[in-house]
Amino acid sequence: MQTAKEIISFQDVAKNYRGGNDAVENINITINEGEFVCLIGTSGSGKTTTMRMINRMIEPSRGKIIFKGKNLKTFDPVKLRRTIGYVIQNNGLMPHMTIKDNITLVPKLLKWSQDKMDRKATELIKLADLPESYLERYPAELSGGQQQRIGVVRALAADQDIILMDEPFGALDPITRDDLQDLVKHLQEELGKTIIFVTHDMDEALKLATHIVIMDSGHIIQDDTPDNILQHPASDFVKELLGEERLLQAQQNTLSVSDIMSKNPAKITLGQSLAEAIREMSLKHVDTLLVTDDNNKLKGFIDLETINDRYSKYSNVSDIYQPNRFKVKTTSYLRDTSERILKQGYKYVPVIDNDNNLIGIVTRASLVNIIYDAIWGSEELDNPEGIKLPDSIAKESDNA
Amino acid sequence: MITFLNQHGSELIIKTWEQIYISAFAIILGIIVAVPLGILLTRYDKTAKYVMSITGMLQTIPSLALLALMIPIFGIGKVPAIVALFIYSLLPILRNTYIGMKKVNKNLLDAARGLGMTTMQSIFKVEIPMSMPIIMSGIRLSTVYVISWSTLASYIGAGGLGDFIFNGLNLYNPSLIIGGTIPVTILAILADYLLGIFEKKVTPKTKRSEV
Ligand SMILES: Nc1ncnc2c1ncn2[C@@H]1O[C@H](COP(=O)(O)OP(=O)(O)O)[C@@H](O)[C@H]1O
Ligand SMILES: [Mg+2]
Numbered sequence: 137m138q139t140a141k142e143i144i145s146f147q148d149v150a151k152n153y154r155g156g157n158d159a160v161e162n163i164n165i166t167i168n169e170g171e172f173v174c175l176i177g178t179s180g181s182g183k184t185t186t187m188r189m190i191n192r193m194i195e196p197s198r199g200k201i202i203f204k205g206k207n208l209k210t211f212d213p214v215k216l217r218r219t220i221g222y223v224i225q226n227n228g229l230m231p232h233m234t235i236k237d238n239i240t241l242v243p244k245l246l247k248w249s250q251d252k253m254d255r256k257a258t259e260l261i262k263l264a265d266l267p268e269s270y271l272e273r274y275p276a277e278l279s280g281g282q283q284q285r286i287g288v289v290r291a292l293a294a295d296q297d298i299i300l301m302d303e304p305f306g307a308l309d310p311i312t313r314d315d316l317q318d319l320v321k322h323l324q325e326e327l328g329k330t331i332i333f334v335t336h337d338m339d340e341a342l343k344l345a346t347h348i349v350i351m352d353s354g355h356i357i358q359d360d361t362p363d364n365i366l367q368h369p370a371s372d373f374v375k376e377l378l379g380e381e382r383l384l385q386a387q388q389n390t391l392s393v394s395d396i397m398s399k400n401p402a403k404i405t406l407g408q409s410l411a412e413a414i415r416e417m418s419l420k421h422v423d424t425l426l427v428t429d430d431n432n433k434l435k436g437f438i439d440l441e442t443i444n445d446r447y448s449k450y451s452n453v454s455d456i457y458q459p460n461r462f463k464v465k466t467t468s469y470l471r472d473t474s475e476r477i478l479k480q481g482y483k484y485v486p487v488i489d490n491d492n493n494l495i496g497i498v499t500r501a502s503l504v505n506i507i508y509d510a511i512w513g514s515e516e517l518d519n520p521e522g523i524k525l526p527d528s529i530a531k532e533s534d535n536a
Numbered sequence: 537m538i539t540f541l542n543q544h545g546s547e548l549i550i551k552t553w554e555q556i557y558i559s560a561f562a563i564i565l566g567i568i569v570a571v572p573l574g575i576l577l578t579r580y581d582k583t584a585k586y587v588m589s590i591t592g593m594l595q596t597i598p599s600l601a602l603l604a605l606m607i608p609i610f611g612i613g614k615v616p617a618i619v620a621l622f623i624y625s626l627l628p629i630l631r632n633t634y635i636g637m638k639k640v641n642k643n644l645l646d647a648a649r650g651l652g653m654t655t656m657q658s659i660f661k662v663e664i665p666m667s668m669p670i671i672m673s674g675i676r677l678s679t680v681y682v683i684s685w686s687t688l689a690s691y692i693g694a695g696g697l698g699d700f701i702f703n704g705l706n707l708y709n710p711s712l713i714i715g716g717t718i719p720v721t722i723l724a725i726l727a728d729y730l731l732g733i734f735e736k737k738v739t740p741k742t743k744r745s746e747v
Binding site for chain 1: 589606643644646647648649651653654657661662665666740741742743744
């Protein structure tokens, strides 16, 4: 994606329908080859208007659009549209044409040979994952989901490399929608198609897009990767669109260990005695101490059980400490760490920096709140204290 | 019945033929003018309103009056009759064509345009096929009207089965009246039936085993 070629770019584009206010304004978007761009926003925010300017179904009132290196205006609209796939919500299949004729509609306009069209139809019905016998059927003889599969593959019939889709799955039930989302993702990922996709469903956008353009009343509010939008929503509008639950989840996914670790773990140095170790344990109400050398390099740990067993024979920490089986760097993602703690039963994990200096600890207890918030966070009733990340965790882990 | 046929048999055939000739001429002219005009009007919504109300007004002129109005312009005979009937055939065909085209699902038009059809391709490959049933029902309606009104054409010397009826009325001869009316009715029913078959032929299938 980083090295990808620019294929469409909007430059200060505005559209003014006769007599009205600007439907869209200051539109600047750059779309690279192979991207999956989702235009998302509330109804009337200008998504369709923006999308339809790409195949010249709507002409900009101001500004210009560069398409494959040339001003879009230099392309003949009809010829242009035959090179750009087009999928709309209610599939737009011609009821009086068989599935085969529907699929090969554009190739026919381009006067392909019958033989070539037949081969294309067979190829695409397979891509749509429908039996070949369906080619002879009429659209009315297919289910809504099957019709839209045809609607999607029809957009590739003339080997179009760009596909415009305007809320294509809005009318489908969730399971069918999921299947079709997989299909269009496949087109982008495996077949390298560039897809411009209008939706008002944030889940859909986050699932599919490599690049999300958020629109509100004719303006672009934010234009970025899904991750960046989740991490840095540009405004309250975006936050609202994302929803609290998704923001929390995103936070967990990208919180690093240092965000939630306790910075003063109970510890003891190699040179100290076991008596000192026990005193430290009782003082901090813990049964385990991390062991470091005099330079604060992590060496291992020592626990109450071992001390109890061997107290009669040994007197120094250095005699009976054990090395740590598992430790993490400060920069590690919390999601990986939490999985190891929870699944493998560690009670805690020491946190070190790149030079093996002990700088903190993540305990099982400190994970509880994070998990709690991720799972139940949206249900305010179950969360009477209004626990928020990351403050609550910092508090909790400082007590650990 | 037998005696009527013996007496007027050959005349009946000639008059029936005249009736068919006048009606068919008027209808075909009507189709040739009204269908393209109706299609054209779908591209000019504002003009469409005026044209529709003008043809609507023409329709309300009593048929006898319209026929009489033709005389100063075209004289008497078949030409004024055909012109008058043609005017009557216009409205149902025009209106149905216009409505039929307008009722085509906007999604289909959007898809047709978005996939790269020219306006003409959209009209001929999508809009006309999709509106065929409505256009055809306008044509059938017009045909039945025109066949029955064409009996009035005899009033201005155009001939046809109306000659029997008007003679019958003048001579108080019920058998002439009936002898003229029955063939007109049969003609109208037959024409409607044949057009029904034609309609099925030109209406595109939307299911495999239909028709
Ligand atoms: N043909 C049109 N004439 C006048 N206004 C229009 C037309 N199409 C869209 N609009 C207006 O432009 C704005 C953006 O519309 P649209 O791009 O369809 O929004 P979206 O697809 O995000 O719902 C809306 O306010 C809408 O009412
Ligand atoms: Mg829209």
